[in-house]
Amino acid sequence: MTALWPKILPYIAALLIGAVGAWMWQANSYGKIIADSNASYQADLTSIANAGAAQARQALEKQQIAEQALADLDQKKPEGKDRWPRRE
Numbered sequence: 001m002t003a004l005w006p007k008i009l010p011y012i013a014a015l016l017i018g019a020v021g022a023w024m025w026q027a028n029s030y031g032k033i034i035a036d037s038n039a040s041y042q043a044d045l046t047s048i049a050n051a052g053a054a055q056a057r058q059a060l061e062k063q064q065i066a067e068q069a070l071a072d073l074d075q076k077k078p079e080g081k082d083r084w085p086r087r088e
Helices: 004-076
Strands: none
Touching: none
16 A cells, blocks of 8 residues: 555646646636626616616606796786686
8 A cells, every 4th residue: 555655646646736727727717707797797787877867867857848837837827816717
């Protein structure tokens, strides 16, 4: 058994070195994948935020137009009357 160790030890060392090398290479590869994924995620969040801001601007514009239309109607209301005349 003692004579077997010197013969097997280089193979074990080579396997360990190969395993460590593969582990480091794979970890580096995963790091790149995660970095790409984070960049893509950030781009998605930015586009979603921009779309939300655009929708909010459009809603605000519609609200301002409606408020202006109501203000215009209030100015057209006949003087001295509390309500518009009824249509029959």
